[in-house]
Amino acid sequence: MVRVWLPDRPGALGLVASRIGAVDGDIVGIDVLEQGDGVAVDEFAVQLRDGASVDLLVREIEEVDGVSVEEVREVEHFPDPRLDALESAARLCGAGSVHELHDTLVRQIRAEFLADWAALLAPGRVTTVDGTGYPSGDLMAALAAGTAASPRVADGSTGPDDLAVARLDVHDATLLVGREGRGFRRRERAQLRALARVADRAWTLLAG
Numbered sequence: 001m002v003r004v005w006l007p008d009r010p011g012a013l014g015l016v017a018s019r020i021g022a023v024d025g026d027i028v029g030i031d032v033l034e035q036g037d038g039v040a041v042d043e044f045a046v047q048l049r050d051g052a053s054v055d056l057l058v059r060e061i062e063e064v065d066g067v068s069v070e071e072v073r074e075v076e077h078f079p080d081p082r083l084d085a086l087e088s089a090a091r092l093c094g095a096g097s098v099h100e101l102h103d104t105l106v107r108q109i110r111a112e113f114l115a116d117w118a119a120l121l122a123p124g125r126v127t128t129v130d131g132t133g134y135p136s137g138d139l140m141a142a143l144a145a146g147t148a149a150s151p152r153v154a155d156g157s158t159g160p161d162d163l164a165v166a167r168l169d170v171h172d173a174t175l176l177v178g179r180e181g182r183g184f185r186r187r188e189r190a191q192l193r194a195l196a197r198v199a200d201r202a203w204t205l206l207a208g
Contacts, residue, residue, distance in 0.1 A: 001043055001073050002057070003033075003182070007066040008040040016044075016067060019060040024049045029078050033185035041070070041185055045078040071182055075114075084112045085191055089198045098206050102128040105175070105199045112195075113164070113188060115179040122173035134178060144174040164189050166196035171203055 002020075006012045013030075020027055029045030048057065058069045088108040095101035102120055106128050110118040117131030121144045126137045135143070147165045161183030166175045175196050177184075184192075 001071075001075055001078070002046055002061070003041065003043045003070040003072075004061060005068045005070055006040055006042065006064070008035055008038050012040075012064070012067070013042065015064045016042075016061055019064060020044065020046055020057065023057050023060050024052055025057060029080070031081055031187070033187045036186075073182075079112075079114070081187075081191065085195065088112055088195055092195070092199050092202050095202060095206065098203060101199065101202055101206060103130075105195075106130040109175065109177055109192065109195065113177055113179065113184075113192070114182075115177045118175070118177045120168075120173060120175055122168070122171055127173075131178075133180070140176055143176060147174070164192050166192045168196050168200040168203065170200045173200075175199075 004016060006016060017027055026047040027044055028047055031043045031045075032040060033043055034041040046057070048054070054072055058072060061067060061069055091104050091108055092101060095104050106118040106120055107130050109115065110130050115131065117129065117134035119129040119134060119140055120127050121140060124141050124144065126140055134140070143163065144165075162178060162180055164177040164179075164184040166177075166189075167173070168175065175192070177192065
């Protein structure tokens, strides 16, 4: 997975793709994570031939004017954001109890966003957490309260690079997701908000 910053102009994507092909890289997926202010952040799923140099791949991509590589990481399988979101929604709707819903929500969110940890606070206390390296309960409660005080952070449109937040408004709950070293982008934050709305509705149905 190669995350790239590139100018948001016609032809830039094609030039990057051409450079990847020049080192025998096969692009099997592209995900547009963010666009704005003349810049796009795209993530390429690339299969390299055996023995191909990742360093050479990065150098080739950065030969394109105005392009920089933010991150390269090796994955066991290439994610499919649209399918992954539908799978998560289906599993949330299949939960048989509120407790199962909470557990499913944090597990699915952590897996889908390749996050270090995910937690649900409802209200102000940690009800469910999954992962490693997560903050203390008091700190998570403070983070939830702090994000609620900022309209743009509360609606999930922005926030700290290593933290994504989504509200479950009906149940006064907050979903926190942490990921060190790889910032959350707008498309990911929007996807998280959508899944939070699904979980909020499923919670209502189960509680009813």
